[in-house]
Amino acid sequence: MRSFFLPSLRARLLLLVCLAVVPALALALSTASEQRRLATIEVQDNALRLARLAASSQEGLFEGAHQLLVTLSHLSEVRRGDAASCSRLFADLVKAYPLYVGFGVIQADGNIFCSSTPFPRPLTVADREYFQRAIQTRSLAVGEYQIGRVSGKPSVNFGYPIFDDAGEIRGVAVAALDLSRLSEMVKKAKLPSGAMLTMTDRNGIVLVRYPDSDKWIGQPAPESQNIQVILSQGGRGEASGPAGVPHLFGVTRLTGTGGEFYISVAVPKEEAFADADQILTRNLLWIGFAGLMALAAVRIGGDRLILREFDALEARYRALVEHIPAGTFLTTLDERTLYVSPQIERMFNIPASVWMSEPRYWIKQVDPVDQEQVVAELHRFLTDGEPFNSDYRMRTADGRLIWVHAEAVLVRDESGRPQCIQGIVLDITAHKREADLREHQALHDALTNLPNRVLLRDRLEQAILTRQRGEKPLALLIMDLNRFREVNDTLGHHHGDLLLKQVGSRLKEIVRMTDTVARLGGDEFAILLPGESAEGAVMASEKILKTLERPFSLEGQTVDVGASIGIALCPDHGSEADLLIQRADVAMYAAKESGNSHAVYASERDPHTTRRLALLSGLRQAIQKNQLFLLYQPKIDLRTSRPIGVEALVRWQHPDLGPVAPDQFIPLAEQTGLIKPLTLWVLEEALRQCRTWRDEGLEVRVAVNLSARNLQDPHLCEEVTWLLEAYDLPADLLELEITESFLMADPVRAMEILSELNGKGIHLAIDDFGIGYSSLGYLKRLPAAVIKIDKSFVKGLAEDKDDAMIVRSTIDLAHNLGRKVVAEGVESKEICEVLASLGCDAAQGYYFSRPIPPKDLSNWFKNLPNG
Numbered sequence: 036m037r038s039f040f041l042p043s044l045r046a047r048l049l050l051l052v053c054l055a056v057v058p059a060l061a062l063a064l065s066t067a068s069e070q071r072r073l074a075t076i077e078v079q080d081n082a083l084r085l086a087r088l089a090a091s092s093q094e095g096l097f098e099g100a101h102q103l104l105v106t107l108s109h110l111s112e113v114r115r116g117d118a119a120s121c122s123r124l125f126a127d128l129v130k131a132y133p134l135y136v137g138f139g140v141i142q143a144d145g146n147i148f149c150s151s152t153p154f155p156r157p158l159t160v161a162d163r164e165y166f167q168r169a170i171q172t173r174s175l176a177v178g179e180y181q182i183g184r185v186s187g188k189p190s191v192n193f194g195y196p197i198f199d200d201a202g203e204i205r206g207v208a209v210a211a212l213d214l215s216r217l218s219e220m221v222k223k224a225k226l227p228s229g230a231m232l233t234m235t236d237r238n239g240i241v242l243v244r245y246p247d248s249d250k251w252i253g254q255p256a257p258e259s260q261n262i263q264v265i266l267s268q269g270g271r272g273e274a275s276g277p278a279g280v281p282h283l284f285g286v287t288r289l290t291g292t293g294g295e296f297y298i299s300v301a302v303p304k305e306e307a308f309a310d311a312d313q314i315l316t317r318n319l320l321w322i323g324f325a326g327l328m329a330l331a332a333v334r335i336g337g338d339r340l341i342l343r344e345f346d347a348l349e350a351r352y353r354a355l356v357e358h359i360p361a362g363t364f365l366t367t368l369d370e371r372t373l374y375v376s377p378q379i380e381r382m383f384n385i386p387a388s389v390w391m392s393e394p395r396y397w398i399k400q401v402d403p404v405d406q407e408q409v410v411a412e413l414h415r416f417l418t419d420g421e422p423f424n425s426d427y428r429m430r431t432a433d434g435r436l437i438w439v440h441a442e443a444v445l446v447r448d449e450s451g452r453p454q455c456i457q458g459i460v461l462d463i464t465a466h467k468r469e470a471d472l473r474e475h476q477a478l479h480d481a482l483t484n485l486p487n488r489v490l491l492r493d494r495l496e497q498a499i500l501t502r503q504r505g506e507k508p509l510a511l512l513i514m515d516l517n518r519f520r521e522v523n524d525t526l527g528h529h530h531g532d533l534l535l536k537q538v539g540s541r542l543k544e545i546v547r548m549t550d551t552v553a554r555l556g557g558d559e560f561a562i563l564l565p566g567e568s569a570e571g572a573v574m575a576s577e578k579i580l581k582t583l584e585r586p587f588s589l590e591g592q593t594v595d596v597g598a599s600i601g602i603a604l605c606p607d608h609g610s611e612a613d614l615l616i617q618r619a620d621v622a623m624y625a626a627k628e629s630g631n632s633h634a635v636y637a638s639e640r641d642p643h644t645t646r647r648l649a650l651l652s653g654l655r656q657a658i659q660k661n662q663l664f665l666l667y668q669p670k671i672d673l674r675t676s677r678p679i680g681v682e683a684l685v686r687w688q689h690p691d692l693g694p695v696a697p698d699q700f701i702p703l704a705e706q707t708g709l710i711k712p713l714t715l716w717v718l719e720e721a722l723r724q725c726r727t728w729r730d731e732g733l734e735v736r737v738a739v740n741l742s743a744r745n746l747q748d749p750h751l752c753e754e755v756t757w758l759l760e761a762y763d764l765p766a767d768l769l770e771l772e773i774t775e776s777f778l779m780a781d782p783v784r785a786m787e788i789l790s791e792l793n794g795k796g797i798h799l800a801i802d803d804f805g806i807g808y809s810s811l812g813y814l815k816r817l818p819a820a821v822i823k824i825d826k827s828f829v830k831g832l833a834e835d836k837d838d839a840m841i842v843r844s845t846i847d848l849a850h851n852l853g854r855k856v857v858a859e860g861v862e863s864k865e866i867c868e869v870l871a872s873l874g875c876d877a878a879q880g881y882y883f884s885r886p887i888p889p890k891d892l893s894n895w896f897k898n899l900p901n902g
């Protein structure tokens with residue numbers, strides 16, 4: 036990570052400094068260029084001025100030569116044709132005019148007539164251009180560079196025609212200008228340093244050159260080819276000078292001289308630009324110096340003031356990145372790893388160099404099971420720019436499979452273009468394991484490890500959905516154990532837990548793999564049977580009940596528990612999970628109440644159907660608004676034929692539905708909890724009536740029915756006692772009838788409550804005896820004084836031998852246990868007599884009286900034979 040971006044930062048700072056220097060550099064260069072341009076103009080102007088100055092002085096010289104020759108051409112020595120005197124004159128004249136190397140006269144044929152310099156043999160100059168032109172033009176002609184044939188010196192000759200009196204040309208007077216002397220004159224011109232003044236003839240041959248005149252006279256001037264061009268530019272220009280060195284030129288042409296001469300002043304460009312170049316050099320030095328200073332400042336100061344800060348920042352960032360409990364990474368857009376933090380190296384035991392070794396290396400480590408998902412999510416991330424956020428499995432170097440949580444974002448530049456991918460990776464294996472465990476715990480029962488209600492509901496929903504697609508039936512069984520409470524209360528919770536575990540194991544053993552066994556809480560289990568019809572569900576229930584018949588061994592204690600199973604079917608009883616659970620529950624209670632071990636849901640027994648819900652709300656109001664009333668049916672002693680008490684039987688006059696039989700609303704009240712207020716209402720009403728009768732002098736024991744739910748009410752005994760006290764009645768004037776099958780639903784609890792009630796002196800009777808199959812041992816322990824034989828046995832007493840046998844053995848059994856027997860449903864004298872013959876103590880039934888209102892009962896009592 037170190038120096039990951041600092042070098043580039045430093046380089047960028049240095050680059051900034053360099054960029055800052057560029058404008059200064061450009062300014063210096065453009066200034067220098069301007070200065071050079073101005074210097075060029077100035078130097079060329081100056082050169083031209085000097086050239087013109089030199090030209091005008093040369094023109095004066097040439098004019099002097101012209102005058103001199105005109106004068107000479109008129110001298111008598113010249114005109115007389117005396118060569119000797121002419122030569123002498125010219126010899127003297129040379130001394131007087133040191134600028135000339137010689138004077139002479141040339142005859143019209145070109146032969147030299149006389150000369151300031153003696154010449155031993157005849158010489159001709161007829162070929163000289165100046166001579167020819169002087170004759171042709173009949174005026175002054177100036178020649179080109181030449182080496183004098185008489186003087187042997189370099190010169191430029193002036194020729195002027197000599198006319199005779201007739202105006203004919205007799206010859207040409209000549210003056211040879213000494214070029215070396217001419218150069219001497221030029222020396223006086225004030226030339227700028229390094230400048231060069233040159234005079235050339237029309238052939239570009241140097242006549243005069245300062246400096247180095249001796250070297251150049253008679254030589255072709257290098258710049259001569261450009262002279263015409265420069266002249267065409269107004270006399271200012273640029274050309275290569277001696278040794279090819281570029282020069283700035285000022286050039287002028289000598290006019291009115293009778294010849295063609297050029298004077299130029301040339302300054303080497305180097306000299307011309309010396310000032311500008313010097314300034315440029317100085318400026319460049321300053322800029323360079325300033326740049327170097329800035330670079331040094333950036334390198335030293337930048338490092339100290341800025342980069343050190345960045346370094347510290349980077350170190351802090353690195354410390355943070357490398358110490359957070361997550362690995363961080365940076366990749367290119369084509370997933371080439373640029374950086375992985377040490378956490379990632381440790382997490383996978385794979386060094387950073389391996390991660391970086393090839394593009395998309397990381398994807399190889401993803402578990403093949405998750406690869407497709409990861410690649411798809413990555414594709415979405417890279418195309419849509421949505422943050423990458425995913426959990427998947429990856430393989431470590433040592434082959435372990437770990438769960439990781441990865442998040443990544445695209446890092447963008449200022450214009451929003453993605454530059455690279457940055458992200459974090461967390462090892463969530465432990466977390467995942469915990470979450471799985473938590474999920475398992477949330478969905479399973481801790482004791483049995485079976486699915487709990489939540490998971491059952493979920494699976495049920497799934498099964499319903501699958502069924503809808505496949506049109507397969509589905510059965511839900513809800514089961515609770517019959518004697519679980521007994522085990523719990525007698526052997527303790529530990530044994531209760533063991534029992535539940537064993538029940539769970541047995542249930543799991545006998546169901547199919549596709550079935551679900553769940554514990555709903557307490558001793559309640561559910562079994563989900565997908566694809567099972569009603570017949571199949573009944574068979575499964577029987578199988579379950581059979582497997583539970585085998586005794587359970589709980590740490591040496593052997594217990595028997597039965598169970599009740601309610602069955603609900605999809606779609607017959609509903610297509611919603613909650614409804615099916617509720618209906619299987621209803622069926623289970625129905626099974627319990629009916630004394631059967633299993634029952635399929637039937638809407639008639641369901642308190643939740645529409646009619647039942649309407650009844651339920653009506654019943655609630657009926658209790659509050661006194662729409663209930665009691666009828667009383669007497670019980671007759673079969674030996675004395677005297678009444679021994681009455682049974683209070685509740686009636687409901689529904690405002691819309693008319694009379695509603697207790698068979699319809701008592702189970703409803705039991706299933707919904709309304710039974711408690713209802714029982715209290717009946718108890719109070721019956722005791723109030725008993726009080727009234729007593730006040731009227733009629734001492735009659737009133738029997739009130741209790742239901743199974745009343746036996747689970749811990750306040751029952753207290754409330755009954757309170758009512759007896761409230762109506763100031765002795766406890767033995769109250770009898771409580773409890774149906775045998777209710778007792779068997781929770782025998783331990785029933786025993787407790789009955790003992791408590793009995794302890795208060797209240798009479799107890801077991802109702803509907805014979806259908807609940809109570810064990811003899813249990814019956815023996817019950818504190819009930821009376822056993823009421825169910826009317827279903829009594830009815831068939833005259834014809835059915837089995838019924839007669841049951842009634843007889845019940846009477847015998849009861850008597851052996853010291854209990855009285857009351858027969859219910861006695862409708863005829865014949866049955867009454869059979870019962871009496873069997874030793875039955877008392878009877879109740881239509882034969883004696885139907886259930887009647889209390890005032891009718893008072894009359895009934897009074898009308899008895901022994902009234």
Ligand SMILES: Nc1nc2c(ncn2[C@@H]2O[C@@H]3COP(=O)(O)O[C@H]4[C@@H](O)[C@H](n5cnc6c(=O)[nH]c(N)nc65)O[C@@H]4COP(=O)(O)O[C@H]3[C@H]2O)c(=O)[nH]1
Nearest residue numbers: 684685697698701717740741742860861862879880881886
């Ligand atoms: N066929 C026939 N029936 C006879 C004869 N003699 C009496 N009965 C009927 O037999 C039932 C006797 O009451 P049960 O067995 O306790 O059965 C009762 C009892 O379990 C329940 N019940 C009635 N009142 C109450 C109450 O106040 N509280 C509770 N918890 N249950 C009650 O409702 C059941 C039905 O009550 P009822 O309809 O009043 O029906 C009464 C009564 O009218 C007869 O000779 N032949």
